Amino acid sequence: MKKRLFTPGPTPVPENVMLRMAAPIIHHRNPEFMEILTRVHEDLKYLFRTTQPVVVLSCSGTGGMEASISSLFKQGDKVITVNAGKFGERWGQLVRIFTGNCVEESVAWGSAIQPERLAELLKENPDAKGVCLTHSETSTGTAADIQALSRVVREQSDALVLVDGITAVGAHEFHFDDWGVDICITGSQKGLMMPPGLALVAISERAQDIINAHKGIPQFYLSLKKALKSHAGDDTPFTPAVSLVIGLDEALQMVRAEGIENIWTRHENLARACREGCNALGMKLFSNSPSFAVTPVWLPEGLEWSAFNKALKNKNGITVAAGQDDYKGKIFRVSHLGYYDELDMLTVIGGLERALKEVNFDFEIGAGVSAVQKAFLGS
Amino acid sequence: MKKRLFTPGPTPVPENVMLRMAAPIIHHRNPEFMEILTRVHEDLKYLFRTTQPVVVLSCSGTGGMEASISSLFKQGDKVITVNAGKFGERWGQLVRIFTGNCVEESVAWGSAIQPERLAELLKENPDAKGVCLTHSETSTGTAADIQALSRVVREQSDALVLVDGITAVGAHEFHFDDWGVDICITGSQKGLMMPPGLALVAISERAQDIINAHKGIPQFYLSLKKALKSHAGDDTPFTPAVSLVIGLDEALQMVRAEGIENIWTRHENLARACREGCNALGMKLFSNSPSFAVTPVWLPEGLEWSAFNKALKNKNGITVAAGQDDYKGKIFRVSHLGYYDELDMLTVIGGLERALKEVNFDFEIGAGVSAVQKAFLGS
Numbered sequence: 001m002k003k004r005l006f007t008p009g010p011t012p013v014p015e016n017v018m019l020r021m022a023a024p025i026i027h028h029r030n031p032e033f034m035e036i037l038t039r040v041h042e043d044l045k046y047l048f049r050t051t052q053p054v055v056v057l058s059c060s061g062t063g064g065m066e067a068s069i070s071s072l073f074k075q076g077d078k079v080i081t082v083n084a085g086k087f088g089e090r091w092g093q094l095v096r097i098f099t100g101n102c103v104e105e106s107v108a109w110g111s112a113i114q115p116e117r118l119a120e121l122l123k124e125n126p127d128a129k130g131v132c133l134t135h136s137e138t139s140t141g142t143a144a145d146i147q148a149l150s151r152v153v154r155e156q157s158d159a160l161v162l163v164d165g166i167t168a169v170g171a172h173e174f175h176f177d178d179w180g181v182d183i184c185i186t187g188s189q190k191g192l193m194m195p196p197g198l199a200l201v202a203i204s205e206r207a208q209d210i211i212n213a214h215k216g217i218p219q220f221y222l223s224l225k226k227a228l229k230s231h232a233g234d235d236t237p238f239t240p241a242v243s244l245v246i247g248l249d250e251a252l253q254m255v256r257a258e259g260i261e262n263i264w265t266r267h268e269n270l271a272r273a274c275r276e277g278c279n280a281l282g283m284k285l286f287s288n289s290p291s292f293a294v295t296p297v298w299l300p301e302g303l304e305w306s307a308f309n310k311a312l313k314n315k316n317g318i319t320v321a322a323g324q325d326d327y328k329g330k331i332f333r334v335s336h337l338g339y340y341d342e343l344d345m346l347t348v349i350g351g352l353e354r355a356l357k358e359v360n361f362d363f364e365i366g367a368g369v370s371a372v373q374k375a376f377l378g379s
Numbered sequence: 380m381k382k383r384l385f386t387p388g389p390t391p392v393p394e395n396v397m398l399r400m401a402a403p404i405i406h407h408r409n410p411e412f413m414e415i416l417t418r419v420h421e422d423l424k425y426l427f428r429t430t431q432p433v434v435v436l437s438c439s440g441t442g443g444m445e446a447s448i449s450s451l452f453k454q455g456d457k458v459i460t461v462n463a464g465k466f467g468e469r470w471g472q473l474v475r476i477f478t479g480n481c482v483e484e485s486v487a488w489g490s491a492i493q494p495e496r497l498a499e500l501l502k503e504n505p506d507a508k509g510v511c512l513t514h515s516e517t518s519t520g521t522a523a524d525i526q527a528l529s530r531v532v533r534e535q536s537d538a539l540v541l542v543d544g545i546t547a548v549g550a551h552e553f554h555f556d557d558w559g560v561d562i563c564i565t566g567s568q569k570g571l572m573m574p575p576g577l578a579l580v581a582i583s584e585r586a587q588d589i590i591n592a593h594k595g596i597p598q599f600y601l602s603l604k605k606a607l608k609s610h611a612g613d614d615t616p617f618t619p620a621v622s623l624v625i626g627l628d629e630a631l632q633m634v635r636a637e638g639i640e641n642i643w644t645r646h647e648n649l650a651r652a653c654r655e656g657c658n659a660l661g662m663k664l665f666s667n668s669p670s671f672a673v674t675p676v677w678l679p680e681g682l683e684w685s686a687f688n689k690a691l692k693n694k695n696g697i698t699v700a701a702g703q704d705d706y707k708g709k710i711f712r713v714s715h716l717g718y719y720d721e722l723d724m725l726t727v728i729g730g731l732e733r734a735l736k737e738v739n740f741d742f743e744i745g746a747g748v749s750a751v752q753k754a755f756l757g758s
Contacts, residue, residue, distance in 0.1 A: 007406050019401060024391070025568075060600070218597075220476055243574035
């Protein structure tokens with residue numbers, strides 16, 4: 001049975017990327033590798049829309065989040081975090097561990113924080129040193145308006161703006177420099193169409209100044225100061241995950257070839273088609289501000305998750321993501337982040353139809369895939 | 380020109396390992412991946428000669444060293460480190476950053492600490508909570524007698540024994556349980572014949588108890604407590620470097636097939652042949668306790684490193700490692716760690732001969748490769 005992945009990380013890896021990584025290993029101090037890393041550094045600036053350094057860390061996206069917190073702040077620094085799902089919650093965990101002074105704003109799952117509410121929070125906490133946001137909250141498939149949120153912070157305070165862009169970079173329009181963001185993190189296994197193992201962190205000029213003067217929290221492997229120092233020489237402080245960096249080079253060539261604006265539009269269209277396909281099958285959407293990376297869907301009443309998932313996975317080879325925490329067994333999440341095209345949306349919605357039929361759910365066969373076709377081709 | 384790597388990490392990756400990693404990516408919560416991780420966990424126990432957990436971290440070997448220090452100790456804990464090269468020095472850096480109380484013993488490069496000296500250090504520092512050792516010091520190609528050193532610690536104190544086994548595991552005889560070691564770290568790109576990106580950390584029972592009760596140093600991504608908790612369910616706390624774990628599974632099957640004792644013997648023999656080849660070319664060996672992973676050689680008088688290296692690399696496709704720090708341009712290091720066999724030693728010594736000839740060094744052509752043949756086949 002053919003297997004197809006529709007999960008928000010790992011996401012499918014293109015064949016040419018896999019083949020580049022399968023070539024004989026080279027040494028990370030060889031000129032050949034340093035040339036690759038130099039190009040990767042340039043192409044990451046293109047991806048993040050920045051002239052500032054984007055460092056490559058050999059760790060997961062969470063490692064990149066920790067690196068940011070422990071490199072920018074010190075014990076006692078007040079940092080505002082927004083918890084609207086599992087990954088916003090992680091910002092809070094990290095701040096509590098490393099500074100011990102977290103103002104955590106809770107937002108209902110499926111919603112995003114509004115700029116007005118953030119403005120209030122900043123008024124209540126004028127001493128906040130940072131604001132941690134999530135662009136696309138993977139656990140809820142919900143996107144926040146980072147442009148507006150960042151503007152509020154920049155207008156009202158000197159707090160740094162940290163953005164978890166892990167499932168947003170490459171899916172949602174994003175301008176690191178123009179939007180005044182200080183830190184943005186993504187992971188290799190998301191919009192970048194790579195296996196997991198690398199975190200990429202863009203760092204603004206004022207964040208660099210703070211990091212370079214930093215003497216706060218004990219850190220070593222995840223030090224952005226070390227990473228920045230090496231980055232200046234197109235190097236890394238520790239042995240990098242060489243084969244993954246080489247794959248990233250290949251993936252970034254694909255990003256350049258397609259064009260970042262086209263990639264954003266593609267994701268917006270894929271997400272819309274996915275939502276319309278689900279709607280046409282009588283399934284309700286979970287988020288009131290849906291991400292372009294992952295579409296969360298309520299399981300219709302009477303539909304049991306494990307039976308439905310078994311029908312999807314074991315009979316149709318399709319893996320989607322389950323709901324998390326309180327929404328386990330209540331929602332599921334269809335990802336279209338990275339290496340997906342319009343025909344792939346027919347596949348996943350067609351697969352949902354096949355699984356619904358398998359578990360005897362009542363719906364009109366073909367309605368989902370027709371809606372997908374109409375979403376792309378018009379009616 | 381064919382390119383051949385004789386560096387102590389990255390080391391060559393076998394074709395079947397590269398191909399396994401080039402297969403379509405799978406999700407880390409899929410049963411298929413969890414089955415692989417379960418097998419990897421078992422096979423790592425075999426590799427380290429332990430019944431205790433060996434956790435897989437997605438980071439470099441240094442990340443594994445940091446994880447050990449920050450997970451075991453707290454601010455103020457006195458830890459003895461041995462600095463006999465760049466990687467012993469790293470133990471000291473980490474201890475100073477995370478506990479602030481380091482007793483660092485300096486040993487001349489090319490030598491290893493003697494058990495008697497460690498006994499004295501322990502007598503002088505009865506309050507030491509840990510002793511950090513390096514099994515094979517990569518920068519100097521020098522091996523320490525971990526069995527004897529660990530015995531001294533266990534007989535004289537309650538200090539934990541931490542071993543950087545990064546270039547030793549898979550090259551030198553090592554028995555985690557029988558030798559009473561508490562922590563041993565290796566990296567994927569060393570004896571395990573993999574690209575870089577994973578650290579493997581074996582953890583003794585008493586170290587686990589300390590880690591699980593640990594409330595000391597702020598940490599998150601590199602927490603061994605989190606890693607142990609996930610390990611118990613054959614899982615990882617954060618998205619692992621999936622393709623590298625799959626490659627590791629393949630590499631560990633090769634380790635099982637060859638047998639760990641045979642692998643140790645192979646490395647001992649490769650190292651001996653390499654040393655005898657160099658001797659026969661009139662080159663002096665650097666270490667008085669040579670590692671089986673990497674052979675450090677003095678550059679003969681009158682031989683200029685950059686010209687010699689250029690002849691090796693550009694004319695013969697062979698990459699060896701330069702000397703580091705004070706020994707830059709004075710020594711070079713030939714690695715035979717991981718995926719090497721006896722004929723490979725003919726290649727590297729033959730390559731050295733070709734490069735020596737290229738730079739008009741006076742030696743007997745064929746003497747090196749003859750010595751290699753005799754080392755393996757007898758005279």
